[in-house]
Amino acid sequence: MGSLQLKSIRKAFGNHEVLKGIDLEVKDGEFVIFVGPSGCGKSTLLRTIAGLEDATSGSIAIDGQEVSNTPPAKRGIAMVFQSYALYPHLTVKDNMGLGLKQAGTPKDEIEKRVAKASSMLSLEPYLARRPAELSGGQRQRVAIGRAIVREPKLFLFDEPLSNLDAALRVQTRLEIARLHRSLKATMIYVTHDQVEAMTLADKIVVLNAGAVEQIGSPMELYNRPANMFVAGFIGSPQMNFIDATRLGESGAKSIGIRPEHIALSRESGDWKGKVIHAEHLGADTILYLETETTGLLTVRLFGEQHYHADDIVYASPDRASLHRFDGDGRAIR
Numbered sequence: 001m002g003s004l005q006l007k008s009i010r011k012a013f014g015n016h017e018v019l020k021g022i023d024l025e026v027k028d029g030e031f032v033i034f035v036g037p038s039g040c041g042k043s044t045l046l047r048t049i050a051g052l053e054d055a056t057s058g059s060i061a062i063d064g065q066e067v068s069n070t071p072p073a074k075r076g077i078a079m080v081f082q083s084y085a086l087y088p089h090l091t092v093k094d095n096m097g098l099g100l101k102q103a104g105t106p107k108d109e110i111e112k113r114v115a116k117a118s119s120m121l122s123l124e125p126y127l128a129r130r131p132a133e134l135s136g137g138q139r140q141r142v143a144i145g146r147a148i149v150r151e152p153k154l155f156l157f158d159e160p161l162s163n164l165d166a167a168l169r170v171q172t173r174l175e176i177a178r179l180h181r182s183l184k185a186t187m188i189y190v191t192h193d194q195v196e197a198m199t200l201a202d203k204i205v206v207l208n209a210g211a212v213e214q215i216g217s218p219m220e221l222y223n224r225p226a227n228m229f230v231a232g233f234i235g236s237p238q239m240n241f242i243d244a245t246r247l248g249e250s251g252a253k254s255i256g257i258r259p260e261h262i263a264l265s266r267e268s269g270d271w272k273g274k275v276i277h278a279e280h281l282g283a284d285t286i287l288y289l290e291t292e293t294t295g296l297l298t299v300r301l302f303g304e305q306h307y308h309a310d311d312i313v314y315a316s317p318d319r320a321s322l323h324r325f326d327g328d329g330r331a332i333r
């Protein structure tokens, strides 16, 4: 079991309020990801759940039990950090088993759990090595292994992949997804990487300046963002925002259009414009246009497209995929 309930969590450092009343329900077995701009309070929220920071007010319950006054080691939580935090003088095996040893777990039980975790993470060949003799990806797997052997109610991950190179990030991301499926454990994960959030999460929590902007599945956030902040934050390249009056749309202040919801033609279409810059990515082509009607417009086309800077083009939005926002930036349904 590993459910989590946060009620009105507030946290201030001095008179700087970093968390401004966070409410959240995490179900047993859910994979929940916190995203948001730098400094919005993601890590502070995670550390508060772990007990590494004390909330200024509010309540934290794990499996229905209030834990606000429970020390970190007694909360049934295991945390994986960006920096791995391994002991350099201990072998992989001893790093993984240390927490259990300190908790007085019998030796054969430690052996069994370390063997199982190292098999899950393909770490068997490295058990006798020290952290300095491992790659960054292997070190992070040891850090994850150390969390697994504790059989926690909750796994907390603080940007675990951000020290890895691009290829290794993808590989380790897949491993974490697989691990979540096989352990059926509750995982809470902080990242600033959109793709990680979209691909791993059952539920994404979008934070902004210490408050929740929206909570939903990746596709809910993508298809039905509650406001312009979420609309602009989720999706890459970013959604285009156009003043509604320029499009003759009454009843809305801004219109949002995702770059992938715009078609392009050399002959005809809704908005005539000029290509400012073209990014040919192979699988996709990203074009930056300047049109008289919309101003700057980002367009994402599938596959290789032979558009280049200074080409004159016509852009046409998919009318069914427009997002409408009111003067306060809230989505109009």
Ligand SMILES: Nc1ncnc2c1ncn2[C@@H]1O[C@H](COP(=O)(O)OP(=O)(O)OP(=O)(O)O)[C@@H](O)[C@H]1O
Pocket: 013, 018, 036, 037, 038, 039, 040, 041, 042, 043, 044, 045, 192
């Ligand atoms: N120990 C501390 N003392 C004072 N201020 C702090 C402390 N820890 C964090 N803060 C401040 O709290 C705010 C939120 O920090 P936090 O690390 O939670 O943000 P974040 O969303 O995780 O950012 P990033 O994506 O850059 O890691 C920041 O303004 C930060 O400077």
